[in-house]
Amino acid sequence: HYETAGVLAGTWNRTPQPDFPQWKNSAATVASQANIIQIAVADPAAVQSVLEAILTSLDNTKIVVQSSTIDPESADKFRTQVLATGARYLECPFTGSKPAAEAKQTVFYQGGDEALIAELDPVLSLISAHRIRIGDHRQACALKLAMNLNVSAQMQGFSEALTLCRRAGIGNEVFQNAIERNTTYSGLLQLKWPQVRDEDYAPFFSIKHMHKDMRLAEGMPEVGDLQLLALVRERLATAEANGLGDEDFAALFKLLK
Structure with missing residues (x-):
């Protein structure tokens, strides 16, 4: 859906998927070319590995949208790492199966700064049916x-x-x-x-x-x-x-x- 809307700067996957739209060979390349970096991987360890690859590409022009299902303690850690680079961070896990995602029926649970949530809404609305504002990042998890x-x-x-x-x-x-x-x-x-x-x-x-x-x-x-x-x-x-x-x-x- 991002590709269809013309806003996709790049994609990367830990298992190479060169047939993905706008495929890049590294997470760092995606992070350097995109203003909004959305992470959706299997678990906290996988999120940490992605962050380690992209932290040097982050600055105050970047936003990290963390959409993996993780625990609140991990969210604390990841948020601290991202904010230390000057970038902004939104905890934004989602629910919905693959068919739901294809039909843009995903539901996001958003925890973080209200102004940032509002800023990201035009982008996240491209791939979702609902975006529920929760409170802080821990509550979203x-x-x-x-x-x-x-x-x-x-x-x-x-x-x-x-x-x-x-x-x-x-x-x-x-x-x-x-x-x-x-x-x-x-x-x-x-x-x-x-x-x-x-x-x-x-x-x-x-x-x-x-x-x-x-x-x-x-x-x-x-x-x-x-x-x-x-x-x-x-x-x-x-x-x-x-x-x-x-x-x-x-x-x-x-x-x-």
Whole structure:
């Protein structure tokens, strides 16, 4: 979408993707040619590696938009590193599958300076349906992890409900007829029920990435006695240990078969 709008200065990926639009051979090259650098990688360690590659290219003309799913403590660290160069920093994780991104239905959770958020809105609106202003950078991270906890827990509950029905001899058609008329039916179940029904676990969001997010959430000091988080994290760990890490997190259902 950035390319279509004519605002894309360059792209880079840790795994080379020379067919990407405006592909560059290094993150530093992208950072030197762009005024806004948006980072979307797998985890805090990956964000750190990107920052180490681009920090010398940053100055007071640059803005770093950090869109990876990370924990609040990592956001503190990354923000400090970026601000030390004179550049500005916005914590801006997002939610939405690959099809949602292609349809510009991504939702950003923005934490940081209100003036910076307003300045970036014309750019981020090119690739998203909604941009929710949260508060500070730590809160943006916390909200994204909380949303992923919610969808993981829903997926585990759905998997157990379906398993209970199947063990009771209730077929897919009856189950679908019931769940679609239940108050718990959601956009998530609309997406995941066909995957489970058809046993097609091509990843929209993988087990390994959801497991990573639940580990990050579990490490937050605010967690306290959130027992469902611990349970979901354990189930995701079991799924990954059983070779399901690259499958969609709907494959949690396979642990119950």
